């Protein structure tokens with residue numbers, strides 16, 4: 001049914017203001033349809049980027065330099081008009097530049113989308129939204145309170161490519177976190193990295209603490225990524241790899257200077273997050289610190305669209321996952337016995353809560 005007070009000629013209203021023509025016939029001005037179009041186009045925008053990555057568009061432009069669609073199509077062995085359409089889509093996303101008919105990398109593409117970019121996210125794009133089929137079944141997930149195929153059904157299949165894709169971002173975060181929490185000043189630091197993935201946090205900390213050592217935990221197949229990455233960074237010899245669920249492995253009490261809960265709490269739901277926080281508390285020596293990295297919601301769960309959408313992503317693809325506020329995590333940390341809570345943001349969009357197990 002139509003809204004009975006809708007303006008009959010809304011397009012006239014832009015100029016038909018009181019200052020020009022006296023009181024308009026109605027105070028009601030319809031909102032633009034732009035947010036609806038933005039949602040509709042969201043699917044296409046994502047797939048434009050995904051296809052550009054799959055076709056190696058960004059690496060080809062890096063190697064060839066500024067190119068026409070025809071030259072690039074020949075290099076990539078694809079259809080010229082279809083590639084030109086795709087490239088214009090990438091331009092619309094703000095991820096390439098075009099001068100007349102010549103396409104070239106812009107600074108965003110050079111940093112995040114070419115495979116050797118300093119903050120490369122190329123491998124993350126296909127995996128970050130979770131299994132794509134789960135998005136087409138979102139209404140069913142909301143109906144039943146659970147996705148039909150949560151990633152927990154086969155966690156290693158999902159997490160191996162995910163942690164490959166997130167490694168660079170998390171390693172940059174972990175490296176810069178030292179400026180905020182000075183883990184490098186802990187002599188012979190003992191580190192416990194739970195659900196470590198490729199072990200970006202353990203690697204950053206061991207690199208900064210030459211006498212340090214780390215217990216690196218994850219599922220065995222995911223630990224293969226950590227084994228390879230720690231070897232690449234020359235710290236594998238100071239790591240003990242402890243496979244298995246972080247809820248089930250043996251952990252020495254009162255033993256660690258730092259426990260890292262890096263992007264693992266939100267997948268476990270509120271109860272699981274509280275369990276992980278208690279595990280971290282028991283593992284730390286008095287005076288030791290937990291690093292709880294996550295995507296935090298604002299108190300009203302509406303001001304940070306990135307965290308809001310991460311919450312929806314967790315809901316769409318995990319059995320228990322949602323996103324939480326620093327206030328909620330703060331309550332759980334204090335209830336477990338932690339003190340001196342701080343929120344740090346080592347790089348944009350990557351935040352962590354640092355909390356201390358009080359010294360005896």
Ligand SMILES: C[S@@+](CC[C@H](N)C(=O)[O-])C[C@H]1O[C@@H](n2cnc3c(N)ncnc32)[C@H](O)[C@@H]1O
Nearest residue numbers: 159170195196197218219222244245246262263
């Ligand atoms: C989002 S990734 C984060 C990886 C890494 N900590 C980081 O910050 O980049 C979550 C990790 O938790 C691991 N994980 C999930 N459930 C786990 C469990 N029950 N026990 C151990 N690891 C688990 C996954 O395999 C994955 O490597």
